[in-house]
Amino acid sequence: MNNIFTHSKKGFLLVTLFVTMLSFANENPFYTVEVAAVKTTLTLNSVKEGSALSIKDNRGTVLYSEIIKVTGKYSRAFDLSFLPNGKYTFEVDKDLAIQEIPFRINAGNAFINKDKEKIVYKPFIRAVGDYVYINKLAIDGEPLEINIYFINKENKYEELILSEVASDASKIERTYKLKGLNLGNYKVVLYSANRTYEKTI
Structure with missing residues (x-):
């Protein structure tokens, strides 16, 4: 995994x-x-x-x-x-x-x-094919904590597979390649400026 x-x-x-x-x-x-x-x-x-x-x-x-x-x-x-x-x-x-x-x-x-x-500025999450794109303006220099979970279809459990804190002077851009989409879904959970944003893919 x-x-x-x-x-x-x-x-x-x-x-x-x-x-x-x-x-x-x-x-x-x-x-x-x-x-x-x-x-x-x-x-x-x-x-x-x-x-x-x-x-x-x-x-x-x-x-x-x-x-x-x-x-x-x-x-x-x-x-x-x-x-x-x-x-x-x-x-x-x-x-x-x-x-x-x-x-x-x-x-x-x-x-x-x-x-x-x-x-x-809220982060923008977009999934295209096997890729998920995350973008956020960071004008005030706010870091963005990124957590991605794999959700198994059969057992419905969530497994944290990626966690990082991204920061930049003006904008944050990340691209991730997904694998095993046929085995389950993914949940992207983002934290920034005391706010939480979620999207299931």
Whole structure:
């Protein structure tokens, strides 16, 4: 089982991947926030149907979530006055990036912290024939932990067959050759920036 994978570090980059990410980063402005009395209105100026909006506390606990059902402009008013004083984040998960919009609650009022805004680029996993390609923008230098498991069809057990931590100044690119696809499936589990991403092949 040790030879199921042949590791190749050939450069692999999809132009469309970067176009999508760069267009996401260059939207201007991506959002606006209005606070009036106890209502905080978040307006997203350009979203796609299927994007996810959530509110998280500073421990990453999801307090609110929804799937956006419109393409274009989206607006929702929130009553955040019930939240205790502290730090929170609006997260917009779309395509291959997550926009983090941090804010704090003080005495029932919301204050956006624009200096702490961040875009988290998600890894892109693609399987073609016997190969699996993994790509990720790493603008902040975040390492990417890659774990690949073989899932036996008969016994349904999972065996870790590859584990590595990849890092790069700007982008991470990995290519792996799969063997024994007729014997079972593979599960790719990636960790980066305190987030987990999975895909079964």
